[in-house]
Amino acid sequence: MAAGIYLHVPFCRQKCGYCDFYSLPKLSWIPAYLETVKQEILSYRNQGIVADTLYFGGGTPSLLPPEEIEALIGLCRDVFSLEGEITLEANPESSSLSFLRKIKAAGVNRISFGAQSVIPKELAALGRIHTAKAIDDAVFAAKEAGFSNISLDVMLAIPYQTEKSLQQTLSHFISLQPTHLSAYLLKIEEGTPFFQNHIERLCPDDDYAASLYLQTVAALNQAGLLQYEISNFAKPGMESRHNLKYWIGEEYIGIGPAAHSAYKGKRFFHPSSLAQYIRSQGKNLLLEGDFGGEWExxxxxxxxxxxxxxxxxxxxxxxxxxxxxxxxxxxxxxxxxxxxxxxxxxxxxxxxxxxxxxxxx
Ligand code: SF4
Known part of the structure; x- marks a missing residue:
């Protein structure tokens, strides 16, 4: 069975107040990070691993220079005989037509935009620096660059969100005709600025959040974006093949700080530290436990x-x-x-x- 490769890109221009993904606003570290990632990919050489998905997640992978994205894909093709779905997560504001054209030519064939909402007050509360127009521009540019597999993220139960404002966001996103949509309920995690600043007081309560979720499921199913997972919706046949691996229990290898792997019956991960990752030349893997039990x-x-x-x-x-x-x-x-x-x-x-x-x- 072919494996999936997850490549964690731990950089963002600035940190969103709700985010507990591992990412840092330290773009000057990108060259050292890339060097280490390449070493880590090469460490899997000659092991006969075949991959049919590659997923650039983050963080903000669209902050990487397109030439480097191309180099990483080339390396994965050599080391993992990679062929298949290649996804890159991108923020709308860092996705110009020229960038999208370059990464499409490099082999990326699926793009996932962290769109979240079209309501300015909601985007500002989330600390997102893009606008509804930037989302439109990014989707149109992706289509012009030749992408036919486009995913959008929407966030539910965020500050100030109402059924009406959510409907506005969903209708807007549906009108952009994505092939895939992920809808996540905001969870305020300890240690984030949202937690420290008690932002939950601006958010819908649990009952209202549940109704926003059900509203989303109904609206998307009706638009032909069929629910296939708790938070994921797709046109028939356009489900994320990479993410399906996590749920159907197929193997995947995580590259980069904070990346998790499930491979050869074991789960292992890199700690969430870019400095440690670079210092250890990508060898700081920790064992998490067994993988593939029935209950799991x-x-x-x-x-x-x-x-x-x-x-x-x-x-x-x-x-x-x-x-x-x-x-x-x-x-x-x-x-x-x-x-x-x-x-x-x-x-x-x-x-x-x-x-x-x-x-x-
Ligand atoms: S852009 Fe995404 S990964 Fe980066 S801080 Fe915001 S939510 Fe987190």
């Missing part, structure tokens, strides 16, 4: 709307019995013999999953 696979697969076949699990009988009350409550559904969460169930999936756990002997 159940949790991951149930993120997908296609769900799981209970009979493929050793605890399938108990799973079916335990799921019964959730089926009756409308939080789970049976489709083609598979058990899956409904959109209402996704909102409660963490607590339901804990109940689906097999009883200890």
């Amino acid at each position: 696979q159940l949790m991951l697969s149930l993120r997908l709307t296609k769900g799981v076949d209970p009979d493929t699990f050793s605890f399938g009988q108990s799973l079916k019995e335990k799921a019964d009350s959730y089926l009756r409550a409308g939080w789970m559904a049976k489709r083609d013999g598979k058990l899956a969460f409904t959109p209402q169930g996704f909102l409660l999936s963490n607590s339901i999953l804990a109940q689906l756990l097999p009883d200890e002997e």
